[in-house]
Amino acid sequence: MIDASGRLRAARLRVTRRRVTILDALTALGGHRTADEIAAAPAAAGSPLPRASLYHALAAMADASILLVADAGPGTARFEIAGEWHHHLVCRSCGSISDVPCAAGVRPCLEANLPGAVIDEAQVVFRGLCPACAAGVAPAS
Amino acid sequence: MIDASGRLRAARLRVTRRRVTILDALTALGGHRTADEIAAAPAAAGSPLPRASLYHALAAMADASILLVADAGPGTARFEIAGEWHHHLVCRSCGSISDVPCAAGVRPCLEANLPGAVIDEAQVVFRGLCPACAAGVAPAS
DNA sequence: CTCGACATTGGACTGCGTCCAATCTAGAGG
DNA sequence: CCTCTAGATTGGACGCAGTCCAATGTCGAG
Secondary structure (H helix, E strand, O other), rough: OOOOHHHHHHHHHHHHHHHHHHHHHHHOOOOOEEEHHHHHHEEEEEEEEHHHHHHHHHHHHOOOOOOEEOOOEEEOOEEEEOOOOEEEEEEOOOOOOEEEEOOOOOOOOOOOOOOOOOOEEEEEEEEEOHHHHHOOOOOOO | OOOHHHHHOOOOOOOOHHHHHHHHHHHHOOOOEHHHHHHHHHOOOOOOOHHHHHHHHEEEEEEEEEEEEEEOOOOOOEEEEOOOOOOEEOOOOOOOOOEEEEEOOOOOOOOOOOOEEEEEEEEEEEEEOOOHHOOOOOOOO
8 A cells, every 4th residue: 555645646636744644644543533533643743633624634535535434324424544345334232333345345336226326336334233242242231 | 104102102112292293293204304304393383392302212212113313424313214124325416315225125135244243234325426416417516 | 936726724613412310201000 | 090100301501523714824836
């Protein structure tokens, strides 16, 4: 995987310090992260990341498909580095989000039988119990 | 379809005025609605519905599977009457949400190949252009 | 180096959803 | 029909995600 500035350049986005910071932070964290989690690292390192900048940059990068928004039900938005296409399992017990490999591996992996619609992405949200909660007997007590 | 109190009784929930009001409002509106949209009708009719009650009742009914939460990306939660299982198409241009019939028609309609996980629901979020936007040429300009 | 287009920033604001403890009520049992 | 209790409702306020705007800073092309 090429580095942050390379990815930005490839997407024809201007390479700015903020965007590199955000991409690096998200890459380091891995997985699907909330805006706050992404902002935490730079903040701890002494250069707090203004909300407006964060959201603006995230939107621009999501727009360019460098990032994508993980569907996991309503609530806080979660971002992840665009990579292997996959889906998510939201645990009803612990609330954790696990990645679920996609059989097809390409977008869109499913077609909607809606005449006239143009689908470019199909993301599946699985709900149930994650392996850990399914194994450990009583979930919540 | 049986009426609100019947549905509540069938789910072994206590039949209270609030819940009936909410179910009726959502049934009348149809589709996937935000909490505000659900509260609007009773409010206009002179009996405003307190936020806390609304959310509490919605949570209880969603828990009992009388209602379900429609996945349509992060943001405001949308509720709908549990009925025929289906998915959603979120239009990238106009933001509208359309129902997409589910081939299987039963939950869960897809399996996740995640060893050990217990899936009870698989909801697909399609993204792209709704028929209207796909037809009307330029989406946003 | 210069310049224009575009990105960043601060600060405040909107609005969803949650929390808590007091009060009320559905519905079972007598 | 009356009583009783678990569970539902309520009000009010809080926390937090995400947005907006206009001024300023910076990338990168020429």
